[in-house]
Amino acid sequence: MARASQTETAVLGALSFMPMTGYALREAIRDVLGHFWSESFGQIYPALAELEQRGDVRRAGSGRTGASTFDITRAGKARLKELLGQPIQQVPPRNGLMLRLFFGRQLGPLACRSLVLGARAEAERRLAQFDAIRREPPDEETAQDRPYWLLTVSAGEHSARAAIDWADEALAALDELGRSR
Amino acid sequence: MARASQTETAVLGALSFMPMTGYALREAIRDVLGHFWSESFGQIYPALAELEQRGDVRRAGSGRTGASTFDITRAGKARLKELLGQPIQQVPPRNGLMLRLFFGRQLGPLACRSLVLGARAEAERRLAQFDAIRREPPDEETAQDRPYWLLTVSAGEHSARAAIDWADEALAALDELGRSR
DNA sequence: AATATCATGTAACATGTTACATGATTGG
């Protein structure tokens, strides 16, 4: 088979909360899972087509002409559970910041400093966003899911705080390096 | 242009330390940059061919028949600096663990627990590896580069420690969730 | 009426992995 793309997991998972159009799926994934997941239209529409053919989602032609709201079927719910149980597919690491810092001598302490500063600012932004998510009023319907969501928020916070701590350490080290040169 | 793949940066960067065969390049990238970067043969050989054509690397046919050691040219060194100065290409996030935890209610606290436990163990392994790297005796020739390398090691350590702290917190939360059900 | 947004889909492109074919060299 091997057709088990993680896109299907994300799509089925999102639809397990509520029926949506493909367009809305993309927005939901961007806005809600954005910190740790992403999908583009070019992935979502073909995935929906295949899921429909397999009977995992159903097209409930609603609202405007041409637009269709997709709904997860009973089979789809079972498939989601199966997909979630499959081993995690690791993506090979590709950290552009670390690549640059590793060859940082070529760039010099100053350019490295600004790279680290940029990473620090980005981590601060993420932290603020997580804070905003935590402040969102809990929703009755999804109350049961909230503890799991908070697990992912917490992971993001730990990661962002680690990035900030590291950045401060790195900035100090780079300053030292700049002075002694 | 747009030919500025980050593979070229990694290849030129590695060759800036010492001349190597394509095979050795792959090993060096895996062993040294492995925690934050990866390249496969299918990327390295075409990249070397193009860099050779542009005059950024030179093939110094050495050693055994058929094998060729690649050396960075003066132009290649300039190009490396240029590439390092280019904006970081962000890879869209795809964190399979978080995807599963977000839909964790479908899996239940126990299955989530084992996912988190796996992540924790992996972070511990990484931490041990970073420790080993730090203990490696410094090399005369690359002494100037070491401070930059240590920046990346430190980032890995911060990230791994954050993962462990998060995992412990998450395990406690999941236990709570399992009890109260 | 014009513009912005919602919505679906596809085609072209970019990137990257895996598996294979092929052969040289080294160590036991």
Added chain:
DNA sequence: CCAATCATGTAACATGTTACATGATATT
């Protein structure tokens, strides 16, 4: 000599993004 490893390269495949074509609906 034989197995393991070193070494080069390519082809097939998988994945994913971006840009485009097309049109409906909502907003001003």
